[in-house]
Amino acid sequence: MSAAHFLTDPTHLVATALHACTLTNPSLALDAANKTVYRRPSSTPSTPTVSVISGGGSGHEPSFASFVGRGLLAAAVAGTIFASPSAEQVRRCISRRVESEQGVLVVVMNYTGDVLNFGMAVEKANAAGVRVEMVVVGDDVGVGRKVGGKVGRRGIAGTVLVQKIAGALAAQGAGLEEVYQAAKLVAGNLVSIGASLSHVHVPGRSVAEAGEEDLKEGEVEIGMGIHNEPGSERRAETLPELVKTMLAHMLDAEDEDRSFLQIPEGEETVLLVNNLGGVSPLELGGIVNEVVEQLAKDWKIRPVRILSGTYMTSLNGLGFSISLLKIRDTGLGNGKSMLELLDAPTEATGWSAAVSPETWNANSTATRGEDDGDSDDFQPSNLRLDPVLAKKVVTSALEKVIAAEPDVTNYDTIVGDGDCGIGLKRGAEAILKMLERAKKTDDAALFLHNIIQVVETSMDGTSGAIYAIFLNALAHGLRVQSPSSPAPVDVQIWSKALESSLEALNKYTPARPGDRTLIDALYPFVGTLSKTGDIKSSAQAAEAGAKGTRGMRASLGRTVYVGGEGWQGVPDPGAHGLAELLIGLSEGFD
Structure with a gap:
């Protein structure tokens, strides 16, 4: 691992690298505040097309900012190094920086932060009336089914093939559904695996902070992820031995843990050999040769296209990945x-x-309009509620959450990183302040909208993203039920909206009842309310679900990695916090 860098300030590094994209391609513009590179609007009339956008943490260049351009991506949203961009960055990209008349396709890699934050933005855009679809790419076979579990395969370099094909199809004028289905088809026929001789060092961190045990001389890590995540094994192998192992992980039909794609002899394939950043072009050429020879000799596969180069890096990672489509x-x-x-x-x-001469000669200076400061284009609904009662009920729920913070924090200290209770309390206090300041409204959708805005800005982490996705989907569920003339919002409307919210949340998290998450409290609440229409029995069902997580082995979240004893005696912190919120909600009707 090399800790030497020309630019050591990671914030400055990301900002200047994004700006450089607009210097090397004059058809691009930069929304610096939201770390978004996007295509400039055309100076001549043109037929609107589907916009394909992507993004993720910085450090994987040229993915994704340098894939913005005519015929590929319409925009890319960047996070800090190895960290997902926020949902608000993505939402602003969808609403302000790309054409959305024909719809938007979002392509992301299968990492929790990316899926949740891009997913939250997708739900918010759909709630605002923009047609958006999302494809999550998981092509990495480095970690098999047993370890991957419900999370599934990670996304690595094969993702660029999905982006290229979807972007080209959109440029030809295909509709959103066609582009979406084509992207899914490509993603479903991809396998990839990486290997590296060393972990990488993130600029701005000390070597000690990196916290990685570097590999020994001559040792290679097979299946290493693009954020320094561990692979499946470490071996001292020559290049031919290493390639043989990697191709077996990708193609051996008898490997039940990793056999994700069957490629019979004679099938047409595309091969991508990707530089993780630190391999010389000379050495990469030798690697490509070895891969192609072994594919033909051992697997009878002769790719009809061979792509080689730097497509998706791990900073200056001394490694490479192989992808087959x-x-x-x-x-x-x-x-x-x-x-x-x-x-x-x-x-x-x-x-x-190469960028065409016409684009260089145009020397365009056009940009899309700046935000006017209003983060949403809210449309009123005809669903009416009693604003006094609504405030009373929500206040009761929030005060219950605040009072529960010490217990939630204690539980999360045992099974997690101890921030769950503080996060819930911070969000609850912010909503209480908003309720005191906000103008009274009897519009159910607007009342919920005001709460959502606070949640999105005051709650962070995984739980914040989950609450925001659920509430945005709930707002959408209310809006689609809004009648043509004003009418009260009743328990049946709320129940139906909650059911649709649960369906939306299921798209972005694999968590289900029994996985020891807040889902163990949410599912019983929604299910009971739909059956009975009774808020008190529904809240009691949520409370029982949360208590049932005691002794339950976690399938998702940080609890999975907690060793030793202690977790068996406490409920899941998120489930307990949600149950307290729902109990407080029911008590507010007394």
Whole structure:
């Protein structure tokens, strides 16, 4: 691991690297405040197309900012190094920086932060009336089914093939559903694996802070993730031995833990050999040669396209990854096969394609409009509630959460990192302040909207994202039930909206009852309310669900990694906090 860098301030590093994208490609602009690179609007009239956007933590360049360009991405949203961008950054990208008339496709890699934060933005955009679909790419076979569990495969370099094909199809004028289905088809026919001789060092951190045990001389880590995540094994292997192991993990049909894709002899494939950042072009050429020879000799696979270069890095990672895409029929006709779309021209500089002279000569200075300071274009609904009662009920729930903070914090100290109770309390206190300041409204959707804005800005971490996704989907569930003329919002409307919210949340987290999460309290509440229409019995069901997490082995979250004793005697902190909130909600009706 090398700790030497020319730029040691990570904030300055990310900001200047993003700005550099606009210097090397004049068709791009930068929303610096939201770390978003996007295509400038055309100076001549053009037919609107589907916008494909992506993003993730910085440190994987040229992914994703340098893949913005005509024929590929419409925009890319960057987080700090190895950290997901916030949902608000993504929401502003969707609403302000790209064409949305024909819809938007979001492509993200399968990492919890990316899925939750991009997912929250997708739900918010859908609630505002923008058609948005999301494809989550998990192509890494480095960690098998047993270890991956419900989280599934991580996303690595094969993701760029999904982006390229979807972007090319969108540029040809295909509709959102066609682009979405094509992206899913590509993602479902991908396998990838990486290997590295060393962990990487993040600029701005001391070596001690990196906290990684570096590999020994001559040792290679097979399956290492793009954020320094551990792989499946460490070995001292020569390149031919290493490639043999990697291809076996990708292609051995008898490996039940890793056999995600069958590629029979004679199938057309695309091979991508990707530099993780620190391998010389000379050495990468030798690696490509070894991979191609072994594919032909041992697996009878002769790729019809071979891509080699730097597509998705792990900073200056001394490693490489191999990706294989099985070509499938898109069913979309001439000019729209996977290969034709992969070969289609693009001006994205990260795809090693030259920008056209016409674009350079245009010297465009156009940008999209700046935000007016209002983060949402809220549309009123015809669902009416009693504002005095609503405030009383919500206040009761929030005060219950605040009072429960010591217990939640204690439980989370035992099974997690101890911040769950503080996070819930901070959000509850912020909502209470908003309720005191906000103008009274009898619009149920607006009342909920005001709460959502506070949750999104005051609650962070995984629980904050989950609450925000659920509440945004709840707002959408209310809006689709809004009648043509004003009418009271009743328990049946709330129940139906809650059911749709649960369905939306299920798209972004694999958590289900029995996984020891707040879902163990949420599911019983929604299910009981839908059946009985009774808030008190529903809150009691949530409380019973939370208590039932005592002694339950976790399938998701940090509790999975907690060793030793102690967790068996406490409930899941998130489930307990939610149950307290719902009990307080029911008591507010007394």
